[in-house]
Amino acid sequence: MKQRTNIALFTALVATTGWAQEISVQGITIAQMWKQETPGFDKATYTPATQYLGIDATKLGTDKLSLHLFGWGRSDLGDSSVLDGTKSGGYLTYGYLQYQFDKANAEVKAGRFAVNQGAGFEQVDGVSARTDLRGGFTVSGFYGLPVLYRTVTPLAQADYKFQRDVIYGSRLGWRSTKGLELGVSYLQDGAKAAKDLAIPSATDYSRKQVGVDLAVTPTTVFDFRGRTIFDVASHRAPAAGTAEPSKVAEHDYTASVKLGGAVAVSGSYVERNFFAYFAGTNLPSLFRQDERDLFKATGGKITWAAASSVQVVADYRRTHRESYGDANRAGADVRMDFLEKAVLAGVGAHWVSVGDVKRVDPLTPYRSLSHKEARAWVLVNKGKLSASLDGIVQYYDSSNPYVAGLRTVYEAVGSLGYQATSNLKVSGDLSYGSNPVSKHETRGLLKAEYRFGVGKKGGQ
Amino acid sequence: MIGKPMLKVLGILLGLGVLMACGLISPEASFAPTHPQELGAGRPVCSECHSTDVAKGALKPFASFDHTASFVKDHRFQANQDINTCASCHAQSFCSDCHGGKVPMKPALRLSGRPDREAPHRGDFMTLHRIEGKLDPTSCFKCHGRANNEKCQACHR
Numbered sequence: 305m306k307q308r309t310n311i312a313l314f315t316a317l318v319a320t321t322g323w324a325q326e327i328s329v330q331g332i333t334i335a336q337m338w339k340q341e342t343p344g345f346d347k348a349t350y351t352p353a354t355q356y357l358g359i360d361a362t363k364l365g366t367d368k369l370s371l372h373l374f375g376w377g378r379s380d381l382g383d384s385s386v387l388d389g390t391k392s393g394g395y396l397t398y399g400y401l402q403y404q405f406d407k408a409n410a411e412v413k414a415g416r417f418a419v420n421q422g423a424g425f426e427q428v429d430g431v432s433a434r435t436d437l438r439g440g441f442t443v444s445g446f447y448g449l450p451v452l453y454r455t456v457t458p459l460a461q462a463d464y465k466f467q468r469d470v471i472y473g474s475r476l477g478w479r480s481t482k483g484l485e486l487g488v489s490y491l492q493d494g495a496k497a498a499k500d501l502a503i504p505s506a507t508d509y510s511r512k513q514v515g516v517d518l519a520v521t522p523t524t525v526f527d528f529r530g531r532t533i534f535d536v537a538s539h540r541a542p543a544a545g546t547a548e549p550s551k552v553a554e555h556d557y558t559a560s561v562k563l564g565g566a567v568a569v570s571g572s573y574v575e576r577n578f579f580a581y582f583a584g585t586n587l588p589s590l591f592r593q594d595e596r597d598l599f600k601a602t603g604g605k606i607t608w609a610a611a612s613s614v615q616v617v618a619d620y621r622r623t624h625r626e627s628y629g630d631a632n633r634a635g636a637d638v639r640m641d642f643l644e645k646a647v648l649a650g651v652g653a654h655w656v657s658v659g660d661v662k663r664v665d666p667l668t669p670y671r672s673l674s675h676k677e678a679r680a681w682v683l684v685n686k687g688k689l690s691a692s693l694d695g696i697v698q699y700y701d702s703s704n705p706y707v708a709g710l711r712t713v714y715e716a717v718g719s720l721g722y723q724a725t726s727n728l729k730v731s732g733d734l735s736y737g738s739n740p741v742s743k744h745e746t747r748g749l750l751k752a753e754y755r756f757g758v759g760k761k762g763g764q
Numbered sequence: 765m766i767g768k769p770m771l772k773v774l775g776i777l778l779g780l781g782v783l784m785a786c787g788l789i790s791p792e793a794s795f796a797p798t799h800p801q802e803l804g805a806g807r808p809v810c811s812e813c814h815s816t817d818v819a820k821g822a823l824k825p826f827a828s829f830d831h832t833a834s835f836v837k838d839h840r841f842q843a844n845q846d847i848n849t850c851a852s853c854h855a856q857s858f859c860s861d862c863h864g865g866k867v868p869m870k871p872a873l874r875l876s877g878r879p880d881r882e883a884p885h886r887g888d889f890m891t892l893h894r895i896e897g898k899l900d901p902t903s904c905f906k907c908h909g910r911a912n913n914e915k916c917q918a919c920h921r
Contacts, residue, residue: 330857354869358855395866395868404794408794409848425840453865461911468911519841524825527825529838558838568832576902584910585910605837625898656895661898692879698891698892706891713888714888717876741888749876
């Protein structure tokens, strides 16, 4: 969507709040300053200022109509520009009118919103609607334009922008009283496949996917959920001697069982075939994923409530990627809370073991992706004051070429906050770290968070 | 060009109208738009108050929404199938804290004073992404996938 269309849409939506009987405004102003010292380069100082703004306006003439807006703007206060080469920017994350009906969980949305139903998790400029039907059925659908970000090279964007001219989808679900839910969904992104363009393109950004999802929760102690997504688009014929790619884009399933009141065990299985899952990517060929590649993962997790205020989680995951081989990830986390949750704390450690990967470099023919990670944090809330400390350390193998000989990478962040009024909180962070890009990195961050109005949602 | 999309929108609205006219819409009251009682600090355990038992005819067990470590990691399924339940406590901005699409800073930096939130990309993710991207590039897809990768193109030109 063009910049001026965005501005006009945003202005119109903000003006709509004038009719609201209840308005909740939340804003976060963040001023950062960080210094980087990169070997071989001059020391650099960055000073970006960022403003987040969210508005929830309800009862717009009727109790059922509401408006929801959230976006941000950023400007660099110094001479340096941030990594993407721009000194300022902004984005409307979402902005939509919503009409909610008293019955059947029915609702209609119009504007920019996120869609998360069946096969699709998308940002859309358009309309959506959903309702429950008799007999446990539910139906939903959306239609609009896909939200595309501006890329650094506009020329590279033209190709996929032309193909991705529309996005729509729907889901039909059914839920039984015995704890079973089934869903069938469809997603189409782009009207024309690459092979159907006037000048056929080598890369296809369009998608046609059918998804099936299910949830089995026959009791309060067992939960099985997941989905399978199929690629139903017609593609150009594979090269001679090449096998037809799988039509399965994704299997993603997880099951959990609660054993007594203190232990929960869960297991998961994921499989993704890149050709069917990714569609096109606008990255240069050097960085593109091999579209014939396959990813699989199986894992498990045990959660133990050792005491009312102590939770221990042990996890394991084995991943397989055809081009990079297998990896094993294992570890444990402990979360604690004290003094009626006034003090929260956690410690954790994980090991990732990966087979050596071949590298096109005669000096270091193999590279190791194995690494270890440890983290500890504490958060204290006392009266109007809050304080937190968070430290993370990563250890890499010496044959990992990405760490430039620096095997230990770390970052520590301290934060102090003061709830000045019920609506205003100010806080400051100070962090220090060392990593392969910046031998020394010091970062300061000042934050002001304010909320006005009657809104209770947000999960803060 | 504009006529065809408008026709499809009209088609959707017409379809909904037909559903209403046929009396297929559920007569049940909608899910509570906001949680009736204010929740305390920290992660809620829904089943502490909601003893819903599907064996007695309830449609969903609230125990499956307890915010355990597994739930936090795997909430994509519940968000996909039961977004109304999430919306009774969380505004969409809560989702956008991590799933914001185009963002000016990584979620872990924005939520640096809330280490309990387990926001993604803590620490030096710049180094780690070269490894994670090789082990499982599909995990990057939801936020940075395919054509929506402005941040990727800043370096991977």
